[in-house]
Amino acid sequence: MNERAILTPAGADPTGTDRARTGTIRSEPIRTDMVIVGAGPVGLFAVFEAGLLNMRCHLIDNLDRPGGQCAELYPDKPIYDIPAVPHCTGQELTDLLMKQIAPFEPTFHLSQQAERLERLEGRWRVTTSIGQVLEAPAIVIAAGAGSFVPRRLPLPGAEAREGRSIHYVVRRMEDFRDKDLLIAGGGDSALDWTLNLHPLAARLALVHRRDDFRAAPDSVMRMRDLVGAGHMALHIGQITELHGVAPELEAVTVKSPKGEVLVPCDTLLAFYGLKMELGPLAEWGLNLDRNLIEVDTATFETNQSGLFAIGDIITYPGKLKLILSGFHEAALMVQKAFRYCFPDQKLVFRYTTSSTDLHEKLGVA
Amino acid sequence: MAAITVIDREGEEHVLDATLGWSVMEIIREHDLPIEAACGGCCACATCHVYVDEAWLGQLEPASDEEDRMLDEAYQVQENSRLSCQIPFSQALDGLKVTLAPEF
Numbered sequence: 001m002n003e004r005a006i007l008t009p010a011g012a013d014p015t016g017t018d019r020a021r022t023g024t025i026r027s028e029p030i031r032t033d034m035v036i037v038g039a040g041p042v043g044l045f046a047v048f049e050a051g052l053l054n055m056r057c058h059l060i061d062n063l064d065r066p067g068g069q070c071a072e073l074y075p076d077k078p079i080y081d082i083p084a085v086p087h088c089t090g091q092e093l094t095d096l097l098m099k100q101i102a103p104f105e106p107t108f109h110l111s112q113q114a115e116r117l118e119r120l121e122g123r124w125r126v127t128t129s130i131g132q133v134l135e136a137p138a139i140v141i142a143a144g145a146g147s148f149v150p151r152r153l154p155l156p157g158a159e160a161r162e163g164r165s166i167h168y169v170v171r172r173m174e175d176f177r178d179k180d181l182l183i184a185g186g187g188d189s190a191l192d193w194t195l196n197l198h199p200l201a202a203r204l205a206l207v208h209r210r211d212d213f214r215a216a217p218d219s220v221m222r223m224r225d226l227v228g229a230g231h232m233a234l235h236i237g238q239i240t241e242l243h244g245v246a247p248e249l250e251a252v253t254v255k256s257p258k259g260e261v262l263v264p265c266d267t268l269l270a271f272y273g274l275k276m277e278l279g280p281l282a283e284w285g286l287n288l289d290r291n292l293i294e295v296d297t298a299t300f301e302t303n304q305s306g307l308f309a310i311g312d313i314i315t316y317p318g319k320l321k322l323i324l325s326g327f328h329e330a331a332l333m334v335q336k337a338f339r340y341c342f343p344d345q346k347l348v349f350r351y352t353t354s355s356t357d358l359h360e361k362l363g364v365a
Numbered sequence: 366m367a368a369i370t371v372i373d374r375e376g377e378e379h380v381l382d383a384t385l386g387w388s389v390m391e392i393i394r395e396h397d398l399p400i401e402a403a404c405g406g407c408c409a410c411a412t413c414h415v416y417v418d419e420a421w422l423g424q425l426e427p428a429s430d431e432e433d434r435m436l437d438e439a440y441q442v443q444e445n446s447r448l449s450c451q452i453p454f455s456q457a458l459d460g461l462k463v464t465l466a467p468e469f
Contacts, residue, residue: 073409186437214434273438
């Protein structure tokens with residue numbers, strides 16, 4: 001998985017605030033027609049189907065860009081089963097969907113998780129992990145296999161040190177000034193932060209399980225230059241033990257086929273990629289079957305009115321986890337969602353081919 | 366029918382009917398053993414990580430560079446670590462023995 005997703009050095013503000021996470025919060029709740037949890041291909045296409053019916057959408061995603069698994073897991077891998085698109089990559093599909101929904105001007109709330117859901121009078125309120133509040137009559141969960149979160153060290157004592165001496169993201173570079181820092185990983189995040197934090201840290205070392213790095217070759221070369229000049233250490237192996245009294249850290253054991261070494265450090269920054277976790281929506285009172293949401297297949301409504309779910313996260317007899325199934329589910333779902341958004345309006349079924357009204361919405365009239 | 370043996374994370378052995386032409390991950394998943402295989406078998410995650418019994422290592426095609434890179438996102442990687450979605454099951458592998466790696 002691409003490790004850049006949570007936060008890259010380029011996205012970090014050295015003065016302290018990470019703009020991507022905090023800069024765009026509005027203090028007043030945002031009122032809209034539909035809040036879509038998950039900006040993967042199915043969430044994106046739901047914007048299109050909702051847009052045809054005049055519903056405006058806001059999307060929430062924990063990644064820092066739209067596309068979900070297509071953008072994060074397999075941006076360069078081919079997809080062959082999108083109707084009428086014989087071949088495209090995950091990223092190309094995302095780009096095409098973004099182009100297709102552009103006329104409907106969706107708003108994205110990225111690098112944040114939909115955390116809390118409350119039912120208000122005639123609408124729902126969603127609060128994200130950075131405190132953004134959104135309200136809408138229709139909520140759509142298009143969360144795939146959950147949100148992408150950093151993989152954490154599954155070692156005894158790691159949890160007790162998290163946020164103190166063990167970190168999985170860089171929120172403020174200053175936090176690492178004068179630290180005896182050990183960075184773990186072999187991808188772009190690990191290498192970029194090695195190069196960026198090296199001037200700040202009192203001492204810095206990098207640990208990776210093999211002497212081969214999948215990060216950009218230029219970063220790898222610069223890291224090797226620093227190692228060659230004696231400015232930092234490189235350890236080949238895997239961390240197997242943490243030492244010191246939690247939440248403090250004094251050293252880690254690094255194990256390789258050649259044996260074990262003790263690497264002293266007071267701060268560990270680990271980049272083991274991202275994994276998918278159902279996260280807070282498990283607590284939203286939904287009917288779950290093996291972490292999948294049960295829905296009514298006529299409307300894709302969950303057990304709670306006005307709360308819909310589509311895509312890989314749902315289950316029903318015959319369900320297939322295909323992008324194309326999610327597209328179909330989105331089209332049906334918006335028919336019912338419309339009734340919550342515009343209870344007094346009649347819904348007319350029209351084709352994009354012939355409807356001048358829809359042409360106007362699409363900006364092609 | 367051909368079969369593979371899978372040792373789960375509690376150490377229990379399961380002998381599974383194995384369909385020729387399927388990947389080892391697909392065989393494990395078919396029998397509902399706990400293997401996440403988040404990406405569905407396209408070598409884009411590392412959640413189908415297994416340890417291959419030493420006796421069988423020589424029978425397998427070596428891991429591709431892509432698989433080796435992906436193993437960077439696995440945990441407790443050993444010399445005998447493989448992504449089970451990248452092992453196609455064939456008659457020659459009848460009796461293959463693997464252990465599910467820790468979840469990460």
